Amino acid sequence: MVKENIKLPVKLKAMSEMSEGQTKAYLLARIRNVHAKEWQYLLLAASDTNDDRVIRRKLLDAGVSRELSKDEWKQIYAELRKPTDAYFVFSDKPGYIWVNGTLCYITTNAQVIGEYTGCPPFPAPDSKAFTGDESSQGKLEEWQKNVAEPALHSECMVLALCSAFAGYCIYFTNIKSGGFHFYGQSSGGKSTVLLAGASVRGNAGIVSSWKTTEAACEETAEAHNHNLLIKDELKLLDKSPDEAARKAMDICYMLGDGRGKRRSLGYQKSPASWLLVMLSAGERSLGQHASDGGLERMKGEEVRLVDVPVDDNQEYGVVNSLPEGMNAGEFIEFIQNQCCQYYGTAGPEFVGKLLRKGEDNIRAKLAQLINKFLIHHKMDDCNDGVQRRIALRFALAYASGILAVNLKILPYDRKDIMKAVSACYCMAKKPVAVKKEGFFKKKFISELLSPNLLNVKSEGYSRDELESRDILVVTIKNQVALAVKKDVFKEALLADEKLLRQHDILFTDAKGRSTRQIPINGGYLSRRYCLKAEALRLFLY
Incomplete structure (x- = not known):
């Protein structure tokens, strides 16, 4: 009889729940990685435990000590084959997920935000949505001082920041995926607006290009579920105006629908799905791109991604005022530099504080704030479905920004949020003036x-x-x-x-x-x- 080793470096923790789409069972083990000098989780296919050699190879590859005795290995084999009543869940994409009756949030880096009992959720083994592209640098207080506070000089930047928090809040509403497209001929800081929004959850690396395939766009959208998706340089979509217009229209519809196409089983078991907020920028509006391609921008597309003009006649581009001692170019460069130094702290902190409020409270507060914005702009009783849905886009950004203020993430007064988001809303709905x-x-x-x-x-x-x-x-x-x-x-x-x-x-x-x-x-x-x-x-x- 082998004597039990209480210091065994491998412990069986749970077995995977077989939810819809899951065709393979997995075991979750806790192992001692001697190289990293810490305990880590390891997934093993349930069928792997039938073969001692397979178990040993996978554990050694994962960092388990090579100095174990034969008796210790026998105990490990027995440990991984014993029955268990504990289960864990897989997540096919980042975003909110229920874990043993508690709502949590799993990031693109597979980090779990929220308080739960039992085992954490894990990315599904065949998921491509956990890209690991989120990162952080600096402290929240540094981001607040060096990015958020200066951003008050730009109404568009404030809208971008609020939209980033809206990516985390849209789950608690009945609003479909969509967002804003900043456009203007000037080089007055549109990309910097996107960079400011990106700083809530990561660095400049999360800003992607419009130049992509439909399948890749679906994968990217799913990876940004319950989050902010950012795309820059609409003109890169295609060299042909006709083709660019068609692609832009298709992408807007696809993102708004929240579901990709069903492809062959060998490629994808189920269609990608998502719920997100999007920011985009380009020299021309989506309406102008449609015109270039000989197409009319449909109403359904307009409410998915709303064109927000950057006033080219404005001396400072996207900037409405300037800090003392800076010109417009210096201020834009300053914001860019600060976004590259301080980023990725506001988003996780916001989600953590948000979850502690409870789902029902969050939904009620968002609904109240959304309605407040609609009433402010006399859109609460609007019978025009298109105009109301456009107003809802801005109302969600406003409500999310207010929550970020209430949770001490955004260092603003509530009136700052209403002023900036309202200004952008008025620019978006105002007909383009032309002699x-x-x-x-x-x-x-x-x-x-x-x-x-x-x-x-x-x-x-x-x-x-x-x-x-x-x-x-x-x-x-x-x-x-x-x-x-x-x-x-x-x-x-x-x-x-x-x-x-x-x-x-x-x-x-x-x-x-x-x-x-x-x-x-x-x-x-x-x-x-x-x-x-x-x-x-x-x-x-």
Whole structure:
């Protein structure tokens, strides 16, 4: 009989629960890693315990001592084969998870936030969502002083910070995934706004590019479940304007739906799923990208990722005021440097304090604060579903920011949150102002109004000759229209294309696209932008 060794370096702790999607049982052991000089958890497939050699190899690889006796190894084999009534759960992605009746949060680094009994949850062995991209540097107080406090000089930065906390709060609401896209032609700090938001949960490495495949985007979204997803440089999505517009629209819908496509079993057992808040930035709005691709931005997409303009006429770009002794460039550089020195402390601290409040209390408080924002902007009784959902995006950011203030994470007054988020909300819903003479280049307007334009029905012209003309006169629905080549139109347009729709100047096709096919005898010309001639003249004059 082998004498029991109470100092055995391997202890069986629990067996995995076989939840939906799990096809393999695992054991959870606690081992003494002699190399790290600490006790660690180790997952073992239940079938591994049938073979002593497999057990020994895996334990040695995990850091168990090579100096154990034969009797000790026999005890280890017996320990791992004994029955157990203890169980642990797997998580297929980061985010909130129930552990023995207690709500906890598991990070992308597989760290568990919250107080629980028994064994912690573990990433599912086949999960790709635990990317380990979150990190921290400095203390919370240093982040508050050097990042959060200076960010008050920028309403957009405050919105970004609030959105980061909203990523942790969206789970406690009925709001679907979505967020904000900051856009503007200037280099006035849009990427710095994203960097400030990222500092809540990590460093600049968590800011990803729009240039990605659909499958990779699904994986990235799942890895940011119950968190903040950040994408920069929308223009990198695709070289082709048409393809970029289509991809942007597809990604916005996919992110808002919260579920990816079902793929082959060999690739993915179940579709990826997520609930998140997103921040994005680019030189052009998503609406403008849709126009570039000859598409109309659908209402459902608009409420998923809301365009927030950065005022290019503002002297300081995204900055509304400046600290004494700094110019705009110096301030932006200062924020960038501080975000690279102090990051990743606010998010985990916020989640830990939030969980101690209890789920019911969190839900009730968020609902109260969301309604307060809606009432403030007279949107609580709004019957326009699109406008109300846009307002809800900002209301969630406001409510989450207030909770961060209440929990002593954001060093702001509550009025600072309302002021900044409200300012961004008003910018987002305000129609883009443009002078009539600012719609098109002057030379192009002269060409549009020329009496010598060729009518597509004119006899004696071949298809190639008609195709070569920049502007043709056509008839659509008994109205005279001016059919303009796509490249000519885009070159001449100075304003946002959606303004032409608002003033009922642009003919769309049956699918709502901005361009139409031009029928001629025996076929069609390539797609063109078609402007209602009379409506255009009345608007310009």
